[in-house]
Amino acid sequence: MAGREGQILCCRQFMNSLADSSLEEIKAAIRSEPWLLERFEIGEKFIRTKSGRVYYAFAGLDRNIDSIKSKARILLCWVDEAEPVTDEAWSKLIPTLREEDSELWATWNPERKTSATHKRFRESTGDRMKIVELNWRDNPWFPDILNRTRLRDKEQRPDSYDHIWEGGFVTVVEGAYFASALTQAKSEGRIGRVAADPLMTIRLFVDIGGTGAKADNFVIWAAQFIGREIRVLDHYEAQGQPAAAHLNWCRSRGYTPEKAQFWLPHDGSTQDKVFDVSYESALRSAGYSVTVIPNQGKGAAAARIEEARRLFPAMWFNEATTEAGRDALGWYHERRDPDRGIGLGPEHDWASHSADAFGLMCVAYQEPTTAKRPDPRNFAQHGWMS
The missing domain is CATH 3.30.420.280 (Nucleotidyltransferase; domain 5)
Known part of the structure; x- marks a missing residue:
């Protein structure tokens, strides 16, 4: 509607084909909103505005990062499942956003505090950055079946609940030796x-x-x-x-x-x-x-x-x-x-x-030894009691 031309680039760290991309998710989102469906043309392997001025492109950062550097007029770059994106990939991707008002969106479920994505976007903030924490409770379409799954995980899998449902970091993994012990220590205030x-x-x-x-x-x-x-x-x-x-x-x-x-x-x-x-x-x-x-x-x-x-x-x-x-x-x-x-x-x-x-x-560690309580009869025998 603004008459601009360019592309919306959708990336993931690992993407071998369009089947691994967010193409189908975007199609479903457009189809769910009549006003979007009026403005976009959807094909088997493409999405573009009906004017033809803006189109969606998809790329994997682990293999195609060097080819992305030559792309022009990126209006919006959305990096989905951004947790495993490497610092090298971010360093090459960000300079390709050369339009003055182009935007970079990164969405991910946090796993490690040491990840390049966390360090770049949550530990280092700026006046042109905005961080939004979105969760299941913010989803107006959150279905009952998922809520039942959430509640079951909260009861039966407390070790992983915070990461899966509340956006917490991974603190325990499947087969972790001390998972339940750490969870218990936290619940008991230790x-x-x-x-x-x-x-x-x-x-x-x-x-x-x-x-x-x-x-x-x-x-x-x-x-x-x-x-x-x-x-x-x-x-x-x-x-x-x-x-x-x-x-x-x-x-x-x-x-x-x-x-x-x-x-x-x-x-x-x-x-x-x-x-x-x-x-x-x-x-x-x-x-x-x-x-x-x-x-x-x-x-x-x-x-x-x-x-x-x-x-x-x-x-x-x-x-x-x-x-x-x-x-x-x-x-x-x-x-x-x-x-x-x-x-x-x-x-x-x-x-x-x-x-x-x-x-x-x-x-x-050695268990502390408890001194054996003296027998008062021995004291009396030796005249130590009056």
Whole structure:
């Protein structure tokens, strides 16, 4: 109606053909509104205005991103299911929107706080950006059958309900070892503000990483054992950094040798491949008391998982400083053989380092002993009672 010419570009990260695109969704939306149907022409593989000046185009960003750079007069670019879109794809796509008043719409169900889409559009805002949270309750056409499904998921699948229905991040995945334990801790109020006891030792439990670009991550969980209560105070994770960087973090948090002690896995006494020094010797040189937990041999991962599950009801998490670690615990899950339907042990991915350090804490935990109450008859026998 404004007489403009151009295209509405509809993208997804993964699109091998029009069958994978939003073509059919757009057709259904146009057909549902008579005033739109009057202005658009719909074919088997195309949508365009009846004037022919504006048409829809579809593209996948994983394969066609370089060809998109040559497209002209993009009036609107809609990226649907935008969660997995990479930073490289965004960096190439956005400069193609060269019209002064062109718009970029991104719609997605959030999964990870570390995704390129979340960082670009929710963590970094500007005066020409608008963020709208839309959910099932905002849908005037939300059908009764979906609402029944929602309520059933809320009752039977509380671990995944927030992500599926409320726009929350994925905190647990199918087969996650600690999913129900984290959900229970949240419902019981054991994830909140937890302060350290200044008179008690802070215990630092480590999963060893290395130095270099391809090294495993180095993780620390900071906790205190207060009676039968495990107070999980802090979480730290770094990749490829030397021991000095980890020690600097400890000092910045007040975990000095006077207040804190380290617990290392069995490989803590082996040497770093780059600096030719073990973490045990480096930490002792820095003044820390260090305990190395012996190698548990075969079944060590399963033992850590079972100990963690057993002790979870006694754990309290400081919400603000353990969020990244709890995200890892919620993700840590079993590898499955889809053909045989059997478990293959823990998946080794980004979450496993935090989970291993957490499991080390649970293996190292010792139940407090209760002193046996003295028998008053012994006191009387020895003349200690009047």
